[in-house]
Amino acid sequence: MKPELGTRPNPIIIEVKELSKVFPGGITAVNKVSFSVYEGEIFGFLGPNGAGKSTTIAVLTTLLKPTGGQAFIAGFDTEKQADRVRSVLGYVSQDLAVDDSLTGRENLILQAGFYHIPRNEIQYRCDEVLKLVGLEEHAGRLVETYSGGMRKRLDIAAGLIHRPKILFLDEPTLGLDIQTRQQVWTYITGLREKYNMTIFLTTHYMEEADSLCNRIAIIDQGEIKTIDRPSKLKREVGEELVKIRFAGGEKNTAEEIEAALHAIRGLPTVKSIRPEHDSQVIVSSDGEALVPLIFEALQPLQVKINSVIVKKPTLDDVYLAFTGRNLRNETADKNQALQSMIRMRRIRS
Amino acid sequence: MYFLSDVYYVCWREMKRFLSQKTRILMTVFQPLIWLVLMGNMMNGLTSNSMAAEMLGIDNYLSFMTPGIMIMTTLFSGVFGGISIIWDRRTGFLNKMLAAPISRAAIPLGKMIAIAIQSVFQIAVIAVIAALFGVKFVTGMTGILFMLVVIILFSFGMAGISLSLATVIKSHETLMAVVNFLTLPLMFTSATIFPKLAMPSWLKVIATWNPLTYAVEPVRTLTMKGWVWPQIIPGLALMLIFAAVMIAVSTRQFSKSIS
Secondary structure (H helix, E strand, O other): OOOOOOOOOOOEEEEEEEEEEEEOOOEEEEEEEEEEEEOOOEEEEEOOOOOOHHHHHHHHOOOOOOOEEEEEEOOEEOOOOHHHHHHHEEEEOOOOOOOOOOEHHHHHHHHHHHOOOOHHHHHHHHHHHHHHOOOHHHOOOEHHHOOHHHHHHHHHHHHHOOOOOEEEEEOOOOOOOHHHHHHHHHHHHHHHHHHOOEEEEEOOOHHHHHHHOOEEEEEEOOEEEEEEOHHHHHHHHOOEEEEEEEOOHHHOOHHHHHHHHHHHHOOOOEEEEEEEOOEEEEEEOOHHHHHHHHHHHHHHHOOOEEEEEEEOOOHHHHHHHHHOOOOOOOOOOHHHHHHHHHHHHHHHO | OOHHHHHHHHHHHHHHHHHHOHHHHHHHHHHHHHHHHHHHHHHHHHHOOHHHHHHHOOOOHHHHHHHHHHHHHHHHHHHOHHHHHHHHHHHOHHHHHHHOOOOOOHHHHHHHHHHHHHHHHHHHHHHHHHHHOOOOOOOHHHHHHHHHHHHHHHHHHHHHHHHHHHHHOOOHHHHHHHHHHHHHHHHHOOOOOOOHHHOOHHHHHHHHHOHHHHHHHHHHHHHHHOOOHHHHHHHHHHHHHHHHHHHHHHHHHHHHOOO
């Protein structure tokens, strides 16, 4: 599903240099953050609420001015060349910002107007994006009759109407059901493949980041904690675990099990062994390759094994390791709570 | 320049929204109707004597009151204009507009124009209903068109106040409270519904300086008396200044501070 980038690094399309944002009142939301995003990349931006994620996006999409540092989008300064930046990027917020009292098509016409698309081209562009998200047949209906998933698709279509080079997707699948989420994923990877579009994505779903993103950055307390390919991060952060449950009772004696563990301890990639409930947990740098080795080593010993499980670290583990908390640990102020309540209502209606 | 096109699209959206809400359209027609039928006819009984006629300047309270209702209706449409900004902020639509390369000033201006168009529509409805109730507009069609100019300027001004407030006030409740706090006293201390001659002297002083009195004066003169320029020019001039100042303030508010 995830497209691999070529070995040659693509040109940089988003460049953030020492970016800071201190809000009046002295709260530092973003503290000297630097990173780059390459053209054609799906870049995941993860972090707990209040970590500085939204502030960074707001600066990159020209909605906020930084208090320090600079950010360049396709070579344009977000502060000094805001209008140039705005016309090369598409922004799909998590708010489902479509107008309920207009039809689907009218929403798109409006968006086309906002992006200064020539009048005689507007209808064509509308048809193009409607087809892309599969809403052609519903274009004439008022958006208030749409389901949450249709609204989200319309919102994404609106973000694409000016054929942006970079698309910002803020929590694109928040609150959507599994089928719709899969659909949105397909659109996202399709965009990258068809138009070589760069996609900057935030999400609270780790499996989404894992399967979509070429690289991810984890931000916490206003600072980038790490930035790399998901596979590499997973490898770095956690060992792989092989859980073996030996058959109990008269089938295996304690001496037999002890001998088996001794044999395993001597195998390559094994780092340590510890008992857990009725199983033995083997920590290894390559669990999958270890399993056949274990069987080979245990063959002459005649111990009976009930089950073997290989557990690889997930992006959740990576996330926990870097932020020290679970991603869904939410805190929000009153206004945010109201806003998210409105959002969820609109998704579910 | 894309500025006019930006204003057009913001305004287009507001008009589409307005036209899609059938109940809202119906209400804008019914509200003045209720005012005219209930208040107007009731007061007509109370004021059909020579003393009242002298205070009103005409022997028909409805003729006196129609311009007042026109101004009141415009006042309310205008002053609630800011609500749409707060709503747009909550639904994320405001950020969507701001992330697009449209002129910031086009947002308040487009909304102002849409509000003014809606007011013009309401005023037309009021004029027709009033005419059916026997109100005679002495300056005729030309007069009514001239009244619309005053009303559009007034609408720009009031909407400008509301939109500017909405860039700082972030909740509906607060904006509503502030707006009500402003409008009701403003209305009752003006010559919108009651003639100045019927007021106690202290109120007369306030009414003389009340901007609503300035707004209603040219409209009333054109309805009841004719082209009496000394009674038209001051109001018209003040409305011009009011509109210009509020356009400047609100567009500046949007350009400098948002979100």
